Amino acid sequence: MLFFLCFALFLIGLYCVLIKKNLLKIVMGIIIMEYSVNLFLIMVGYKAGAVAPIVTEGAGKVNFVDPLPQALVITAIVIGIATLALIVALCMRVYDRYKTFDITKIRRLRG
């Protein structure tokens, strides 16, 4: 059931990328899609009744959640930051040249 909510968040992000006309709203759509996939990855590793995967002194045998997706998600978040930085810098330069953020007017390349 929760996985369907993740997929619904993904579809909301996809809607923003496809329908919105402002450049920055398209960028936010991409960010929402990336967050939904990160959320999905962490939920994959969840086990009911388990604790966070941190080893402490004298604890004995404890039930941990799966730590591998958490490492994947740290990497995916950093990749998302790099993509976001590049695309925002690109948006700033596009505004400088075209003087608008409206994507229907940024159409010099066609055919």
Added chain:
Amino acid sequence: MMKLIPLFMAIPLGSAFIVVLLGRFKETISDALATVVTLMLAILSFALIIPLSQEGIFIYRMGRWLPPWGINLVLDGLSLLMLIIINLVAFLAILYSVSYMKKFTAKSAYYGLFLLMLAGMNGVVLTGDFFNLFVFLEIAAIASYALVAFGVEAEELEASFKYMVMGSVASVLILFSIGLIYSLTGSLNMAHVGTILQGQNGNLISFSMILFLAGFGLKAAIMPFHAWLPDAHPSAPAPISAMLSGVLIKALGVYAILRIFFNVFGMNIQLSWILMILGALSMVGGGLLALKQDDFKRLLAYSSISQIGLIMLGVGCGNYWGILGALFHLFNHASFKALLFLNSGAVEYSTGTRELKKMGGLSKVMPFTGATSTIGSLSISGIPPLNGFWSKLFIIMGLVYAGRYVLAVITILVSVLTLAYYLKVQRYAFFGKLGKGLEKVREAPPLMCASMVALAIICVGVGIFFYPIMKIILEPAVRVLQEGVGYSSLVLGG
């Protein structure tokens, strides 16, 4: 010899950062360092041919962790073919850009990004682990987004934005699919996943296959997903267009589709039909749309879509001749498409324009560019004895043996169409009367000519000596794809 495999990723990554640090002081240091590094990698990839043919497969365990717990790098015939293509074209593109990029200011940043893209592509073809594939895919893709927008004119920024949005959507789809695979099998190693998913079918497995096809299809610019390519490839500087069109869409898109669908999931009949239909659609669509273009580089970009469609058609066939033709066409298309993009860059460098109607009679004033462009156009159209003829012949033979006569006829018609629009390019740009205002045009600088002549020699040489190349380099690659899911037992057992 196996210990040299991680150097393919470590050397370009390290030298990218060193070039950025040192290039601040003097520019010729960065030129020399980039050229030496790519030359070394190209020689290294050739030197691995003979040890690989004795061993069969090299499996390198990083950090001495055994699979399936650790990340392992797998070098087999298919990876070696891709490594040779990537490093050779990268070396020639860097040689070309030493003189082409003189009019741009931040040259050390350009070399840094180029070497990062090279490290990413080498990592994608060498790895045997899903998440490692994703990380290197992202490294190469982000470097290429920045390189497309390198000369910051208005059109380049718009093209790069479009490319970036579609590329990010593709990466998110791929990550979603990797998450699904992890939840189904509990492992990220490609061979281990292949063993677990052996006989199973289910809705989730089909869903993740569709997501992979969509994600990697976006990266490879197959027809319903092609919309970024005609804007991004013309706007990039010419050596970057050569790398993008000749190598990047193949290493990130086609190679990943081949590896995942043949070796991990296992081909079945519906999958080959989907690949064949998408391939035929790209081939015909790209060819028809290329006919009406007036911009030299945009025409070449649509032609790339068409040729990648031909490769997917050959792959979808499934029999020996189809796969052999498709892999041979992968190699050939890298060489002649890179040659044609470098030609267009030389024309733009000397005349300052990309529109065909304004050029004319350039082969009188630019003899090297004209001659190599003629060789490239004849190769891509499939004229014997140049190399394009053999690869198209093998794909058509594969289609006929599989019984798909309609698709074979469509392929022949599209080859004639390819010949038509390349003859249009040659007539408008290189033959005929010298255009107005073009009297003072001179030949391109010697380094640019050297790399163009080298690629032309490769085109002619591979066309004449195709038999030894087929036996030594292509046969192991075809064998890897044909044994399909036997890849898993080779990697885990060895």
Added chain:
Amino acid sequence: MKNGMTLIVRVIARFVSPMIMVFGIYIILHGHLSPGGGFPGGVIIASAFVLITLSFGKEIAYQKLKESTASAMESVGALIFLILATLGIVFGGWFFLNFLPKGEPLRLISAGFIPLCNIGIGLKVGGGIFAVFLTLILFRLLEKGEGD
């Protein structure tokens, strides 16, 4: 962005930003014992510099950390990480081999070369995020001219 923010913000920022930097270094060094590691620690260090830039204005922050220094810090961090990975080949024969002695668990100096890798990653991420921030700000200043 000439004079930064008001007096209260400047006093508090002067007091708090060294503590943020120490907290970031703590998270980097204890990456193998508690959640964190190179990436979050580097971002926290970068945010200390961002706080100084926002509250004091660009000129004073420029004296603390120039953009070229941030860029060099980033490259040096990446090279440290790669050199540690390559030293695995020299000492053990495999790339990325954990070649330092592993020690007892739950001590600060244990787990081989992972703390050193975390330091390399922390330098790279911190320098990188601060360089990105400075580039985005400098572009806006180049367009609008100095001052608001």
